[in-house]
Amino acid sequence: MNEVLQTIKKRRSVRKYQAKQIPAEECESLVEAGLYCPTGGNRQPVHITVVRDGDLIARLTLELKAAVARTPGNPYKKYVGAESYTVNFGAPTFMIVSANLARALTAEADCACALENIFLAARSLGIGSCWINQLGSVTADAPFQEFLRKELGFPAGNVVYGCAALGYPEGDFPEAPPRKGSSNWVE
Ligand SMILES: Cc1cc2nc3c(=O)[nH]c(=O)nc-3n(C[C@H](O)[C@H](O)[C@H](O)COP(=O)(O)O)c2cc1C
Structure with missing residues (x-):
């Protein structure tokens, strides 16, 4: 099996990381892999905010917790409200993948393609990854958006469609269980 196919089958979400950066x-190669994703109409709206400062990632967890707590009906209230919750599972690199919906109707799909490229490129380099979805649930929270813009240089008008926690796994990569998805062939 060629290396790309092997990497696809070996990728797993990692939720425990070493502190080693x-x-x-x-990290630049991962960003480049993300930006080489396909995008609707080749509009290339994807922006990747890379955060590698542990204190800033800790701030991000705190700001997110506060934003989720004050958002009525937020689906992550219990999950994010837990004392043990951190946005990154301890991963030393965190990427926020965003796009401006006004620039591309396919922004969400474009960002998902970028994230999968990042995950696969990471796995090929022996780096673990996990999609983190909670930031997209506080898009309407003004103080949180202000924090993203002011502290993390996040582009005004962009929406977060997903994030990646990235680092070396604590322990082995988990084995991929058999897939439940299906296919049907007509030849
Ligand atoms: C759109 C999307 C959102 C996800 N959000 C989260 C998340 O917020 N936290 C998390 O730990 N995993 C998240 N995941 C990872 C899935 O839980 C994971 O891919 C799934 O359980 C299959 O496991 P695998 O990635 O190891 O194959 C997300 C995955 C996708 C595609």
Whole structure:
């Protein structure tokens, strides 16, 4: 089996990380892999905010917790409200993938393609990853959006469609269980 197919089958979500940071050049390769994703109409609206400062990631957890707590009906209230919750599962690199919906009707799908590219590129380099979805649930929370813009240089008008926690796994990569999805062929 070729390496890409092997990497696809070996990728798993990792939820326990070593503190050891991934090298900056490899982080750049992950960003590049993300930005090489296909996008609707080739509009390329994807923006990737890379956060590698542990204190800032800790701030992000705190700001997110506060935003989720004050958002009525937020589906992540119990999950994010738990004392043990951190936005990154301890991963030293965190990427926020966003786009401006006004620039691309396919923004959400474009960002999902970017994230999968990042996950696969990470796995090929022995780096673990996990999609983190909670930031997209506080898009309407003004103080949180202000925090993203002011502290993380997040582009005004963009919407977060998903995030990636990235780092070396604590322990082995988990084995992929058999898939439940299906296919049907007509030849
Ligand atoms: C759209 C999307 C949102 C997800 N959100 C989260 C999340 O917020 N937290 C998390 O731990 N995993 C999240 N995941 C990871 C899934 O739980 C994971 O992919 C699934 O359980 C299959 O496991 P695998 O990635 O190891 O194959 C998300 C995955 C996708 C595609």
